[in-house]
Amino acid sequence: MSTRPVQPLPPLDGSQRVLGTIALSMAVFMNVLDSSIANVSIPAISGDMGVSPQQGTWVITSFAVANAISVPLTGWLTMRIGQVKLFVWSIMLFVLASFLCGIAPSIEMLIAARVLQGAVAGPMIPLSQSLLLASYPPAKSGMALAFWGMTTLVAPIMGPLLGGWISDNYSWPWIFYINLPIGLLTAWACWRLYRHRESVVRKLPIDKIGLALLVLWVGSLQLMLDKGKELDWFNSGEIIALTAVAVIAFVYFVVWERGEAHPVVDLSLFRGRNFSAGVVAISVSYALFFGSLVVLPLWLQTQVGYTATDAGMVMAPVGILAIILSPVVGRLLPKMDARLLATTAFLVFALVFWLRSKFTADVDTFTLMVPTIIQGAAMAMFFIPLTSIILSGLGPDKMPAAAGLSNFVRIMFGGIGTSITATMWDSRSAVHHSQLAETTGPHNLAFTETVQSLVSAGLTEPAAWAVIERRMSVQASTLAATDLFWLSSVLFVVLIGLIWLTRPVKGKAAVDGGGAH
Numbered sequence: 001m002s003t004r005p006v007q008p009l010p011p012l013d014g015s016q017r018v019l020g021t022i023a024l025s026m027a028v029f030m031n032v033l034d035s036s037i038a039n040v041s042i043p044a045i046s047g048d049m050g051v052s053p054q055q056g057t058w059v060i061t062s063f064a065v066a067n068a069i070s071v072p073l074t075g076w077l078t079m080r081i082g083q084v085k086l087f088v089w090s091i092m093l094f095v096l097a098s099f100l101c102g103i104a105p106s107i108e109m110l111i112a113a114r115v116l117q118g119a120v121a122g123p124m125i126p127l128s129q130s131l132l133l134a135s136y137p138p139a140k141s142g143m144a145l146a147f148w149g150m151t152t153l154v155a156p157i158m159g160p161l162l163g164g165w166i167s168d169n170y171s172w173p174w175i176f177y178i179n180l181p182i183g184l185l186t187a188w189a190c191w192r193l194y195r196h197r198e199s200v201v202r203k204l205p206i207d208k209i210g211l212a213l214l215v216l217w218v219g220s221l222q223l224m225l226d227k228g229k230e231l232d233w234f235n236s237g238e239i240i241a242l243t244a245v246a247v248i249a250f251v252y253f254v255v256w257e258r259g260e261a262h263p264v265v266d267l268s269l270f271r272g273r274n275f276s277a278g279v280v281a282i283s284v285s286y287a288l289f290f291g292s293l294v295v296l297p298l299w300l301q302t303q304v305g306y307t308a309t310d311a312g313m314v315m316a317p318v319g320i321l322a323i324i325l326s327p328v329v330g331r332l333l334p335k336m337d338a339r340l341l342a343t344t345a346f347l348v349f350a351l352v353f354w355l356r357s358k359f360t361a362d363v364d365t366f367t368l369m370v371p372t373i374i375q376g377a378a379m380a381m382f383f384i385p386l387t388s389i390i391l392s393g394l395g396p397d398k399m400p401a402a403a404g405l406s407n408f409v410r411i412m413f414g415g416i417g418t419s420i421t422a423t424m425w426d427s428r429s430a431v432h433h434s435q436l437a438e439t440t441g442p443h444n445l446a447f448t449e450t451v452q453s454l455v456s457a458g459l460t461e462p463a464a465w466a467v468i469e470r471r472m473s474v475q476a477s478t479l480a481a482t483d484l485f486w487l488s489s490v491l492f493v494v495l496i497g498l499i500w501l502t503r504p505v506k507g508k509a510a511v512d513g514g515g516a517h
Helices: 014-036 039-049 058-081 083-103 107-121 124-135 138-169 179-194 208-227 237-259 267-271 273-304 308-315 318-335 338-356 365-380 383-390 399-437 445-456 461-499
Strands: none
Touching: 014 083, 014 107, 014 124, 014 138, 014 179, 039 107, 058 083, 058 107, 058 124, 058 208, 058 399, 083 107, 083 124, 083 179, 107 124, 124 138, 124 399, 138 318, 138 365, 138 383, 208 237, 208 399, 237 267, 267 273, 267 399, 273 308, 273 338, 273 383, 273 399, 273 461, 308 365, 318 338, 318 365, 318 383, 338 365, 338 383, 338 461, 383 399, 399 461
């Protein structure tokens, strides 16, 4: 067991800092990209493997479940292995898992490889965060977070675009093979730069019961969220059973971890006001943002008539202002109260979703893209200040655990947001459809005139009714989507209150180890 005192390592300088930033950012980009790149390739994978699209979705679910379980273990694994070794091994195993995904001869082998890929991917994002912060002097920590934030913002947008393009022009295994050169180069660069900057290693006892409870409740919750809509939620005995297991295991997990001398997840971090309020604010807002990433493209493709590529192009401009403004925010952060920047981000998000709440079924591409472009500005001011607040005042020994736990909660809320948003969209669509249907029938003059005009145009009466039914479905889905956008706008304004529950933080305090808790 090492007895060295825990002291912050000196930051990197010059070309080493630049190379380190690029290497860590590429690792994050590869990781986040792989969590979304397979989504649009499921039809191709299912067809090639000879399975149904429903079975094909396990390619996504298996990665998400394994990843969700491993992310909160980052702090504990770092203590036992060391953050540099753990990070480099995670990258190398991720490359191996990607290769196994590409050569998988059956859906079972592909799912097994995706489980491995998701499990080893867990520590990569939080450790890249802590290693990057340690590479910069405290005065430039905002800039470090800006570079880290850009990759986490752009990758989810690039994933579906790149996955669709590869599947259309090559074959689906290449969505995994592209990780090989990136991963090997990144692992080599990170080892060269960081191998002499290893963290203190302590051979702590393994909290077997805590680990088992974590796997049980996170796995059950993730499966419940992924399969809920498909199985009609609580009308399904399977969903009820998964929910019961998740709730009971979670309660036991919290009780056990609070009394454990060497917990597998450091729940004591939530005693800090900035950590707890910051994590809730970033997680709920991420759920709202991620939910919109599901509903908006689906609405465009299923109701407005956009292709998958066209829908992706509508979503893509979100990265423009995010990339341009992230370095600006990084420079401003050490000079400003992070809460002001986060508040501005939430107000811009509220504006974006309010603009989307005005969409109609015949919306044009320009109107669609205006809020998407504006959203890039909100994203630039969203991750960086809130991450600064969450990590404020934590010493280097707490940083990996705090980054892992905060990223775990955020990712989990992203899944929850996706499930709730999709379910609410279906529910509100049904409500609006029934309300619109009440206006149809021979008693309604406008409806009768519409049917007559369609029949006069050469349609049979049943065909005219089918046309009107389609219009009603489009209108109902559009009204449901705008309901959700309006609700998201209101919630972003409400969430500002959480930001101001935290203590004031300048960007420097995020990594100096002496800020307020």
